Amino acid sequence: MEFLFQILxxxxxxxxLSEVSERVGMPGILGEILxxxxxxxxxxxxxxxxASVAELGAIFLLFTAGYKExxxxxxxxxxxxxxxxxxxxxxxxxxxxxxxxxxxxxDFVESLFLAVAFSPTSIGVVxxxxxxxxxxxxxxGSMMLTSAIFDDIIGxxxxxxxxxxxxxxxxxxxxxxxxxxxxxxxxxxxxxxxxYRVFPYIFNYVQKMHSKExxxxxxxxxxxxxxxxxxxxxxxxxxxxFIGGVMLSNVAVAKINDIQSKVSGLAYGIxxxxxxxxxxxxxxxxxxxxxxxxxxxxVVLALLGKLIGGFVGARAIGxxxxxxxxxxxxxxxxxxxELVVISIGREMGIIGEEIFSAVVLMVVVSIIISxxxxxxxxxxDKQKNTxxxxx
Amino acid sequence: xxxxxxxxxxxxxxxEEGLDLEEKCNEVLVRDIxxxxxxxIKGEDPIEKIFDLFNKEHFxxxxxxxENGDLLGIIDQNIILxxxxxxxxxxxxxxxxxxxxxxxxxARGIMKPHPITITSDTTLCEIAETMVxxxxxxxxxxxxxxxxxxxxxxxxxxxxxSLRS
Numbered sequence: 001m002e003f004l005f006q007i008l009x010x011x012x013x014x015x016x017l018s019e020v021s022e023r024v025g026m027p028g029i030l031g032e033i034l035x036x037x038x039x040x041x042x043x044x045x046x047x048x049x050x051a052s053v054a055e056l057g058a059i060f061l062l063f064t065a066g067y068k069e070x071x072x073x074x075x076x077x078x079x080x081x082x083x084x085x086x087x088x089x090x091x092x093x094x095x096x097x098x099x100x101x102x103x104x105x106x107d108f109v110e111s112l113f114l115a116v117a118f119s120p121t122s123i124g125v126v127x128x129x130x131x132x133x134x135x136x137x138x139x140x141g142s143m144m145l146t147s148a149i150f151d152d153i154i155g156x157x158x159x160x161x162x163x164x165x166x167x168x169x170x171x172x173x174x175x176x177x178x179x180x181x182x183x184x185x186x187x188x189x190x191x192x193x194x195x196y197r198v199f200p201y202i203f204n205y206v207q208k209m210h211s212k213e214x215x216x217x218x219x220x221x222x223x224x225x226x227x228x229x230x231x232x233x234x235x236x237x238x239x240x241x242f243i244g245g246v247m248l249s250n251v252a253v254a255k256i257n258d259i260q261s262k263v264s265g266l267a268y269g270i271x272x273x274x275x276x277x278x279x280x281x282x283x284x285x286x287x288x289x290x291x292x293x294x295x296x297x298x299v300v301l302a303l304l305g306k307l308i309g310g311f312v313g314a315r316a317i318g319x320x321x322x323x324x325x326x327x328x329x330x331x332x333x334x335x336x337x338e339l340v341v342i343s344i345g346r347e348m349g350i351i352g353e354e355i356f357s358a359v360v361l362m363v364v365v366s367i368i369i370s371x372x373x374x375x376x377x378x379x380x381d382k383q384k385n386t387x388x389x390x391x
Numbered sequence: 392x393x394x395x396x397x398x399x400x401x402x403x404x405x406x407e408e409g410l411d412l413e414e415k416c417n418e419v420l421v422r423d424i425x426x427x428x429x430x431x432i433k434g435e436d437p438i439e440k441i442f443d444l445f446n447k448e449h450f451x452x453x454x455x456x457x458e459n460g461d462l463l464g465i466i467d468q469n470i471i472l473x474x475x476x477x478x479x480x481x482x483x484x485x486x487x488x489x490x491x492x493x494x495x496x497x498a499r500g501i502m503k504p505h506p507i508t509i510t511s512d513t514t515l516c517e518i519a520e521t522m523v524x525x526x527x528x529x530x531x532x533x534x535x536x537x538x539x540x541x542x543x544x545x546x547x548x549x550x551x552x553s554l555r556s
Binding site for chain 1: 469503505506507508517521524525526527
């Protein structure tokens with residue numbers, strides 16, 4: 001009964017505040033985190049069961065990212081230029097995170113988690129701004145999108161490294177590193193064989209089954225199987241879920257509109273909001289207070305790392321300063337993968353309340369501030385473009 | 392009593408009719424009912440040409456083919472409406488995939504690349520069952536990668552109705 005009440009309250013609060021957030025022009029995730037924060041302060045205690053449901057949320061967040069959003073053809077078509085710009089913005093944020101952790105005396109592994117949490121970008125936050133300002137098809141706008149295609153993949157790769165390092169609780173030796181790489185290659189190899197040879201065959205059979213919702217059930221089972229298989233291989237469940245999703249993205253029967261809509265409903269209607277609310281519930285406001293300067297620096301450096309890294313990367317591929325400023329501010333926002341990284345770190349007992357809470361705050365600030373800075377950067381570019389013919 | 396008797400005789404009739412229909416629809420193949428010369432979009436067709444097609448014709452979905460007639464994907468009304476109305480779609484759909492789609496200049500860039508397909512020797516019963524169970528509106532009919540036709544829910548309804556009568 002207690003469980004039912006908790007799920008009811010968490011889901012209700014997350015959905016309501018998500019709606020409020022959307023109405024004021026912010027992404028729903030902001031309201032969901034805030035709902036968790038308020039509930040954590042007021043009534044709801046974090047329990048094992050809620051944590052398990054939230055873990056399912058993280059698994060389905062990354063599964064749907066692979067299943068609905070990654071197209072292997074897109075990756076092949078993306079330009080080399082995008083790789084350069086992406087490398088710079090990720091590397092700068094990563095270095096900023098790692099250096100900050102070490103500077104404040106956190107150990108190697110904790111600092112590495114912080115660095116990885118600094119690295120990915122959630123482009124969805126600024127797409128609306130680009131659309132509203134008519135800059136989606138601009139040079140920096142399309143470069144941001146191409147960069148975002150690589151972002152998830154790089155984020156998952158970094159996550160798999162940091163999880164392994166976390167398991168050894170030190171930087172892996174050459175043998176351990178080779179073992180990790182071997183496991184990752186083996187896992188991906190098996191998943192590719194399943195994706196191209198086995199899954200299409202399974203779905204061909206499943207669509208003829210008499211039981212209700214057979215295709216939807218098969219998609220969910222593959223998500224859970226991929227997550228569990230990754231855990232057996234000592235990778236993390238979310239990494240498996242993401243790769244499982246990518247492998248299903250080419251199976252026509254698994255991508256029937258009706259099935260996509262059901263998977264999306266399960267993920268974004270129920271599990272993912274609980275995951276984000278759970279993140280909010282786990283934030284310790286006292287931890288933010290005690291480490292005031294650290295928290296502020298996490299927010300500032302995470303944003304500056306992306307802004308400067310993106311700026312330098314864009315300049316390196318021949319963008320002018322205004323375009324580079326747009327690119328840098330467009331890759332600033334963080335949301336899903338970053339929160340998955342810190343929730344895994346917390347679950348493994350590697351990162352403490354200070355880093356966890358500071359990164360959640362950073363995500364919240366980045367969601368609010370990135371569209372504002374991006375709008376400013378675009379206005380500057382527009383002013384330059386209008387003043388050039390006049391002069 | 393009379394009403395019950397009437398009901399059971401009507402039920403027996405429809406059961407019999409159902410069995411008969413199932414037998415008949417297992418004998419009808421997709422190639423007998425499909426549209427064999429559907430309007431297609433070429434992979435390199437520009438966006439404006441595709442908008443124009445959706446404006447003039449009123450089919451829900453069009454297959455996209457390459458120069459050899461091999462099926463590449465489909466473009467449906469949902470994609471077109473999303474593109475024309477990008478700014479107003481839910482923020483959840485503000486993903487890079489949607490954005491990349493909205494920047495594409497040709498059919499290849501906006502199509503759904505892995506449509507559900509069937510071969511021309513599939514039976515009417517099989518496709519009708521899949522349509523009912525999984526809410527599929529249409530199938531591209533493909534033999535050895537080549538698009539040979541398209542079959543929509545209305546074609547299936549017409550075929551079953553004609554068998555019934």
